[in-house]
Amino acid sequence: AQTVTQSQPEMSVQEAETVTLSCTYDTSESNYYLFWYKQPPSRQMILVIRQEAYKQQNATENRFSVNFQKAAKSFSLKISDSQLGDTAMYFCAFMRETSGSRLTFGEGTQLTVNP
Amino acid sequence: DVKVTQSSRYLVKRTGEKVFLECVQDMDHENMFWYRQDPGLGLRLIYFSYDVKMKEKGDIPEGYSVSREKKERFSLILESASTNQTSMYLCASSPSDKLRTYEQYFGPGTRLTVT
Numbered sequence: 001a002q003t004v005t006q007s008q009p010e011m012s013v014q015e016a017e018t019v020t021l022s023c024t025y026d027t028s029e030s031n032y033y034l035f036w037y038k039q040p041p042s043r044q045m046i047l048v049i050r051q052e053a054y055k056q057q058n059a060t061e062n063r064f065s066v067n068f069q070k071a072a073k074s075f076s077l078k079i080s081d082s083q084l085g086d087t088a089m090y091f092c093a094f095m096r097e098t099s100g101s102r103l104t105f106g107e108g109t110q111l112t113v114n115p
Numbered sequence: 116d117v118k119v120t121q122s123s124r125y126l127v128k129r130t131g132e133k134v135f136l137e138c139v140q141d142m143d144h145e146n147m148f149w150y151r152q153d154p155g156l157g158l159r160l161i162y163f164s165y166d167v168k169m170k171e172k173g174d175i176p177e178g179y180s181v182s183r184e185k186k187e188r189f190s191l192i193l194e195s196a197s198t199n200q201t202s203m204y205l206c207a208s209s210p211s212d213k214l215r216t217y218e219q220y221f222g223p224g225t226r227l228t229v230t
Contacts, residue, residue, distance in 0.1 A: 009155070033217055044119075045205065045221040091157060100165055101146050101209045101217055102173075105157040 006106035023092030138206030
């Protein structure tokens with residue numbers, strides 16, 4: 001069974017600064033996908049960024065980028081130039097390639113961006 | 116835009132009642148999911164469905180059942196609600212694996228309180 005661990009229940013950052021959220025996972029699979037989802041207060045969960053395990057290049061989406069370390073089974077999310085709208089709960093998630101889109105989520109990290 | 120809707124944002128039920136949570140998606144997605152979200156535990160998969168009338172157990176199916184009679188609708192049923200089922204329930208949908216997008220689209224959630 002796969003497990004996903006987010007060891008930081010809460011984090012805070014000043015507006016315009018950079019913050020990194022940590023995620024580790026455990027799997028014996030070689031082909032899989034990793035995701036970061038964002039859940040703003042009282043709003044729907046949305047996908048932030050996706051990484052395919054077979055790709056060595058780290059994914060980026062505007063101010064969001066990941067540091068994917070396959071050997072270490074680590075998948076951190078870096079948010080640059082933090083904005084007040086980045087305040088949300090962030091979930092790391094894992095998907096086996098053959099799982100039929102089934103996700104395993106971490107515990108979540110509550111990020112607060114302070115003005 | 117993909118839209119996933121859930122029948123209620125807030126619901127209060129009594130112990131022993133039968134509870135129906137409804138989810139509807141408008142993007143013709145094959146896959147649909149029910150999760151419960153609890154603080155410190157992240158999202159845990161209850162049931163999922165990859166086609167009409169098909170269902171598979173997730174990680175915590177005990178005390179729940181599901182129904183998918185139409186492609187766009189996926190219902191979660193609590194046969195006899197108990198206080199330990201007080202939680203946030205999230206529905207999600209995704210296209211089939213052959214499109215290889217793997218993104219799940221989430222509804223706004225139903226906060227269920229069982230007293």
